[in-house]
Amino acid sequence: MEESFKVVKTDVLVIGAGGAGMRASIAVKDAGLDVVMVSKSLLGKAHTVMAEGGIAAALGNVDPQDNWTVHYGDIIEEGVYISNWKMAEICAKEAPDRVFELEDYGALFDRTPDGRILQRAFGAHTYRRLCHVGDRTGLEIIKTLEDQVLHRDIKFFDEMYITKVVVKDGKACGAIGIKMNTGEFHYFEAKSVIIATGGCGRVYKVTSNSWESTGDGLGLAYEAGAVLKDMEMIQFHPTGMVYPPGVKGLLITEAVRGEGGILLNSKGERYMLRYSPQKKELDARDVVARANYKEIQEGRGTEHGGVYLDITSKGADYIKHKLPAMYMQFMEFAGVDITKEKMEVAPTVHYQMGGIRVDAETGHSSLEGLFAAGEVASGLHGANRLGGNSLADILVFGRRAGEGAVAYAKKANETGADKKAIESEIARIRSFLKKDGKNPYEFIDRLTSAMSDHVGIVRTREELEKAITIIEQLKQEYREVGTLGSVRYNHGLLGCLELGNMLIAAEAITRAAIMREESRGAHARIDFPKKDKNWLKNIEISKSDKGMTFNVVPVQEMPAEYKKYAKPEEY
Amino acid sequence: MTDINLKIYRYNPEEESTGKFVEYKVPYVDGMVVLDAVRYVQEKIDPTLAIRWNCKAAKCGSCSAEINNKPSLMCKTRVDSIGNNISVAPMGAYPNIKDLVTDISVNWSILRKIPKFTPMEGMEKPWRIHPGDVERSKEFKKCIECFLCQDVCHVVREHTTNYFGPRHMVKAASMDMHPLDALDRSEFLDDEGGIGFCNITKCCQDVCPEHIHITDNAIIQEKERAADLKYDPIAMLIKRRKSRKEKVVK
Ligand SMILES: Cc1cc2nc3c(=O)[nH]c(=O)nc-3n(C[C@H](O)[C@H](O)[C@H](O)COP(=O)(O)OP(=O)(O)OC[C@H]3O[C@@H](n4cnc5c(N)ncnc54)[C@H](O)[C@@H]3O)c2cc1C
Ligand code: SF4
Ligand code: SF4
Ligand code: FES
Numbered sequence: 043m044e045e046s047f048k049v050v051k052t053d054v055l056v057i058g059a060g061g062a063g064m065r066a067s068i069a070v071k072d073a074g075l076d077v078v079m080v081s082k083s084l085l086g087k088a089h090t091v092m093a094e095g096g097i098a099a100a101l102g103n104v105d106p107q108d109n110w111t112v113h114y115g116d117i118i119e120e121g122v123y124i125s126n127w128k129m130a131e132i133c134a135k136e137a138p139d140r141v142f143e144l145e146d147y148g149a150l151f152d153r154t155p156d157g158r159i160l161q162r163a164f165g166a167h168t169y170r171r172l173c174h175v176g177d178r179t180g181l182e183i184i185k186t187l188e189d190q191v192l193h194r195d196i197k198f199f200d201e202m203y204i205t206k207v208v209v210k211d212g213k214a215c216g217a218i219g220i221k222m223n224t225g226e227f228h229y230f231e232a233k234s235v236i237i238a239t240g241g242c243g244r245v246y247k248v249t250s251n252s253w254e255s256t257g258d259g260l261g262l263a264y265e266a267g268a269v270l271k272d273m274e275m276i277q278f279h280p281t282g283m284v285y286p287p288g289v290k291g292l293l294i295t296e297a298v299r300g301e302g303g304i305l306l307n308s309k310g311e312r313y314m315l316r317y318s319p320q321k322k323e324l325d326a327r328d329v330v331a332r333a334n335y336k337e338i339q340e341g342r343g344t345e346h347g348g349v350y351l352d353i354t355s356k357g358a359d360y361i362k363h364k365l366p367a368m369y370m371q372f373m374e375f376a377g378v379d380i381t382k383e384k385m386e387v388a389p390t391v392h393y394q395m396g397g398i399r400v401d402a403e404t405g406h407s408s409l410e411g412l413f414a415a416g417e418v419a420s421g422l423h424g425a426n427r428l429g430g431n432s433l434a435d436i437l438v439f440g441r442r443a444g445e446g447a448v449a450y451a452k453k454a455n456e457t458g459a460d461k462k463a464i465e466s467e468i469a470r471i472r473s474f475l476k477k478d479g480k481n482p483y484e485f486i487d488r489l490t491s492a493m494s495d496h497v498g499i500v501r502t503r504e505e506l507e508k509a510i511t512i513i514e515q516l517k518q519e520y521r522e523v524g525t526l527g528s529v530r531y532n533h534g535l536l537g538c539l540e541l542g543n544m545l546i547a548a549e550a551i552t553r554a555a556i557m558r559e560e561s562r563g564a565h566a567r568i569d570f571p572k573k574d575k576n577w578l579k580n581i582e583i584s585k586s587d588k589g590m591t592f593n594v595v596p597v598q599e600m601p602a603e604y605k606k607y608a609k610p611e612e613y
Numbered sequence: 614m615t616d617i618n619l620k621i622y623r624y625n626p627e628e629e630s631t632g633k634f635v636e637y638k639v640p641y642v643d644g645m646v647v648l649d650a651v652r653y654v655q656e657k658i659d660p661t662l663a664i665r666w667n668c669k670a671a672k673c674g675s676c677s678a679e680i681n682n683k684p685s686l687m688c689k690t691r692v693d694s695i696g697n698n699i700s701v702a703p704m705g706a707y708p709n710i711k712d713l714v715t716d717i718s719v720n721w722s723i724l725r726k727i728p729k730f731t732p733m734e735g736m737e738k739p740w741r742i743h744p745g746d747v748e749r750s751k752e753f754k755k756c757i758e759c760f761l762c763q764d765v766c767h768v769v770r771e772h773t774t775n776y777f778g779p780r781h782m783v784k785a786a787s788m789d790m791h792p793l794d795a796l797d798r799s800e801f802l803d804d805e806g807g808i809g810f811c812n813i814t815k816c817c818q819d820v821c822p823e824h825i826h827i828t829d830n831a832i833i834q835e836k837e838r839a840a841d842l843k844y845d846p847i848a849m850l851i852k853r854r855k856s857r858k859e860k861v862v863k
Contacts, residue, residue: 142739153744155744156741158741288645370671371671376644483660525661
């Protein structure tokens with residue numbers, strides 16, 4: 043059957059409209075090229091909107107000793123020495139410019155008494171560094187960028203679900219998508235393509251991530267032939283809600299601890315004094331998350347299987363002023379008044395440090411013409427991300443990927459639409475529309491349970507193997523999933539398509555976790571509890587005829603003069 | 614609580630010319646919100662049910678609907694606060710796409726029209742702003758663009774005027790109250806935005822999930838300034854400039 047589809051031509055296609063995608067689109071537009079931005083959710087609803095605590099930038103407004111070298115050192119140390127040093131440098135140096143730029147665009151940050159941008163403390167940042175808007179920093183960033191996108195007249199298609207990046211002669215040259223509200227297939231023909239699709243937290247059952255974070259970009263890039271890396275590095279945030287069940291996993295911002303909140307077990311003991319006498323509640327996320335986990339495992343947890351987070355000592359006025367969204371969140375979802383009562387919290391899956399391997403300066407992936415930025419890209423955060431560094435990341439590298447894609451597009455030739463490839467992709471999508479297909483949500487449920495149960499905050503080979511067995515079985519059965527209805531706004535169909543990407547992400551995470559026989563940052567192996575010098579490496583992942591293949595490569599060494607900015611690594 | 618009787622408005626324009634309510638039985642779970650119940654239907658009974666949601670934390674403004682006839686966020690409305698007979702319908706002010714999903718894209722064209730943030734000239738960088746001065750704009754910047762206020766506003770619903778609607782008054786106010794913004798959008802709102810059609814019923818602020826005082830703090834202020842400007846533009850300008858200067862700490 044001849045399939046109909048619309049063709050949209052542009053210089054640069056940006057997949058994703060979170061902070062990274064919007065900032066990239068602005069960069070392309072400002073460089074005078076034609077850009078089309080697409081997103082799975084509505085404009086302005088991207089997952090970035092949920093960010094709470096703030097954006098890290100070494101402005102030194104509160105602690106004048108702060109500067110980019112200290113920020114750089116913090117990134118390298120907390121990434122446990124497997125970050126890309128160049129990305130760390132770029133991020134630390136350019137984050138302040140991106141914050142001031144947001145101000146130019148109309149964002150209004152909280153202020154110091156003398157009128158400068160206020161900065162708050164956050165876990166494992168040496169100085170108070172997070173520029174913030176109460177606990178709604180992400181909303182401010184999204185709405186500010188949305189305004190710029192609208193006023194620049196940047197072309198966008200929202201609720202456009204991209205299912206495939208098209209490759210011709212070894213180069214990315216477009217993508218195929220479904221416009222959800224009309225059910226029309228689209229082919230976007232572009233000289234370069236930027237993936238900015240965010241993370242994959244939804245491959246876990248308990249997560250702080252929004253609906254759209256199903257790792258689509260990982261699947262798109264992997265299938266197109268690009269290299270992924272560091273996929274075993276999944277960040278568990280120490281404090282997610284535990285009760286009621288409907289909000290399990292929902293984030294409680296680190297700002298609660300940044301503003302003085304303390305952690306207590308059911309015996310009333312402030313146990314972080316035991317795990318981390320120096321940094322206490324504000325140690326790196328992996329340390330605090332594992333401490334919480336251990337307290338719960340060892341029977342010192344709360345009624346609903348959490349620990350307590352207590353900010354009551356700060357008084358009602360301060361809490362309502364500094365943490366208004368948290369106050370509302372607990373009041374309305376849990377019926378808990380955090381100015382008077384303790385919160386119940388437990389670790390929740392929060393962030394993927396790994397993702398598409400990119401060139402530090404341009405965001406170019408290993409596939410020609412394909413760029414990536416934001417949470418879907420990898421390199422900056424290594425084995426562990428510091429709070430606030432993601433918002434810096436998405437703006438700094440969103441802009442750079444935009445400029446990289448512009449430079450590439452200027453040299454690239456037009457490729458034309460590959461009708462055959464498009465038709466076979468449309469046929470693949472349609473094959474999920476059938477009468478007796480298996481419910482994709484049941485599959486997703488099995489997959490996310492397997493990940494939460496077996497690829498969790500502490501890992502063993504035995505448990506990880508269990509997850510692999512389940513993933514392999516789901517891969518076998520994947521062909522049987524399907525749904526009724528048509529292409530138009532059909533969540534069942536989206537579920538089928540997302541599941542394919544989730545399976546790729548889950549397999550990459552789990553297999554890389556099996557390979558890394560040591561404990562480093564977010565990756566903790568009970569059977570290999572120590573950090574191992576021989577693992578000063580990154581695991582790279584790509585698709586081959588034999589399936590998923592893995593390649594272990596040494597971390598790029600930083601120049602000698604940079605070594606003094608970070609403590610030497612100890613074993 | 615026992616099972617929930619959940620009536621969901623179903624409409625598939627590819628197959629039918631009008632929609633209808635379909636009733637589902639959903640088991641109650643402690644602390645459940647309406648979105649949980651609707652997703653239960655989607656995941657266990659009919660995956661083709663079209664809904665919009667993203668954050669499930671009342672932060673993104675995607676899951677707007679009329680719950681028991683009241684414009685509300687599905688993810689923020691606890692089942693135990695409304696009882697177990699629940700009806701969920703799409704926002705009535707916007708064209709229906711399918712089931713609970715509506716076409717809200719008209720808002721993008723309105724937002725494009727509202728003049729963007731325009732900083733005053735000649736300010737030294739980095740800017741200094743007194744902490745107290747960010748507060749006024751902050752209230753309006755809490756808006757998550759759920760468009761529930763638009764949905765409830767009878768002027769917007771009638772589609773007979775050029776009124777932009779309450780969300781957009783809030784947007785304009787967020788910039789007008791920005792301590793470093795150089796523009797005054799009140800006249801524009803009066804001439805092009807149809808602010809005069811708002812008759813201050815305050816229904817919009819009653820449904821705002823962010824508890825923004827839309828009418829009291831945004832609309833009435835803009836209306837008053839527009840009237841002042843038309844009555845005595847020069848005096849108003851001087852008043853504004855002066856109050857600004859005092860606020861900016863150098
Ligand atoms: C609750 C919470 C709080 C956080 N707080 C902070 C904080 O305080 N500081 C900080 O630095 N970081 C924070 N983070 C992390 C940070 O918010 C994210 O990592 C960051 O916003 C990711 O931005 P992004 O632009 O890469 O992607 P996203 O914002 O996730 O955007 C992804 C975009 O891609 C689109 N997309 C996805 N798949 C497809 C597809 N198949 N087709 C088309 N479009 C697609 C989506 O629709 C969306 O527009 C927080 C995260 C969470 C969950
Ligand atoms: S106060 Fe004005 S904007 Fe609000 S609902 Fe009434 S008429 Fe509409
Ligand atoms: S003003 Fe309130 S009701 Fe209106 S769109 Fe914004 S958040 Fe929603
Ligand atoms: S899902 Fe985001 S506001 Fe309800």
